[in-house]
Amino acid sequence: xITIRLSRKVLFAFAAVAxxxxxxxxxxxxSTSGSGNxxxxxxxxxxxTIGDASASTTADLYPGATGAAKxxxxxxxxxxxxxxxxxxxxxxxxxxDKGAACNASTGVTxxxxxxxxxxxxxxxxxxxxxxxxxxxxxxxxxxxxGAVFTIPVDVTGASNA
Amino acid sequence: MRAWxxxxxxxxxxxxxxxxxxxxxxxxxxxxxxxxxxLGAGNTPNASVTGRKVTxxxxxxxxxxxxxxxxxxxxxxxxxxxxxxxxxxxCSGTITGLTCTENSVPTxxxxxxxxxxxxxxxxxxxxxxxxxxVI
Numbered sequence: 638x639i640t641i642r643l644s645r646k647v648l649f650a651f652a653a654v655a656x657x658x659x660x661x662x663x664x665x666x667x668s669t670s671g672s673g674n675x676x677x678x679x680x681x682x683x684x685x686t687i688g689d690a691s692a693s694t695t696a697d698l699y700p701g702a703t704g705a706a707k708x709x710x711x712x713x714x715x716x717x718x719x720x721x722x723x724x725x726x727x728x729x730x731x732x733x734d735k736g737a738a739c740n741a742s743t744g745v746t747x748x749x750x751x752x753x754x755x756x757x758x759x760x761x762x763x764x765x766x767x768x769x770x771x772x773x774x775x776x777x778x779x780x781x782x783g784a785v786f787t788i789p790v791d792v793t794g795a796s797n798a
Numbered sequence: 799m800r801a802w803x804x805x806x807x808x809x810x811x812x813x814x815x816x817x818x819x820x821x822x823x824x825x826x827x828x829x830x831x832x833x834x835x836x837l838g839a840g841n842t843p844n845a846s847v848t849g850r851k852v853t854x855x856x857x858x859x860x861x862x863x864x865x866x867x868x869x870x871x872x873x874x875x876x877x878x879x880x881x882x883x884x885x886x887x888x889c890s891g892t893i894t895g896l897t898c899t900e901n902s903v904p905t906x907x908x909x910x911x912x913x914x915x916x917x918x919x920x921x922x923x924x925x926x927x928x929x930x931x932v933i
Binding site: 685687688696697698699700705706747771773774775776777779781785786790793795 | 868
């Protein structure tokens, strides 16, 4: 049997570090939330900005079809960020640029996107295509033809340094 | 004994990297955008009569940004009154092909049109076909 002898000071220090890592406290310095705590020592992270991607959309939706959604992300931080999921906001309403009749029955649904690996370089703005993320049912109103839809989402990301 | 407790804490922390990952990520509210196509215009159909059957055929229409439309709605117009109605008996509803035959057409002079369709969407109605006479 092999016996490893460590001083109690070393063991206490090791345990304390392990506990901080387990709770994520040491990672707070790299979080894009910008809300650190007493353990943060690095540069304070800034929040990602989710911009208007409507200008980059390609018309591909019609009743019975699926299409792509566009996501525009700006990373103001001095480190790269990886987007890992894009999910529709709970209770969020999908709207269009075609007015009330279309908004009342867009027929559009968004499929939550998880397991993503969308990388945004430090200080960069990038637009991503989420293929197959949007579908349109036959309930879509006639006035929705040519519409641009805005879909409220939560974007989850993390430091990718 | 205390040393063994500390080693256990270390082992548990090392075995649960998910705890660190969960605190590492953050969700930001925003929006994504998507865009719909728009239906184009129907192409003027041909119509031919055999007895009380009228066969209507047309060429495919496209969305304004490209791609073939999925269906068509056929209408029949009374030449004398100009009143139109949805075609029946073989040409009713949304037709996914490029031809249909309407059976038991009432006596009279008729013209047909086709309109691109997808669900509740409708494109621009075509011009009217040549006149067919059902005796």
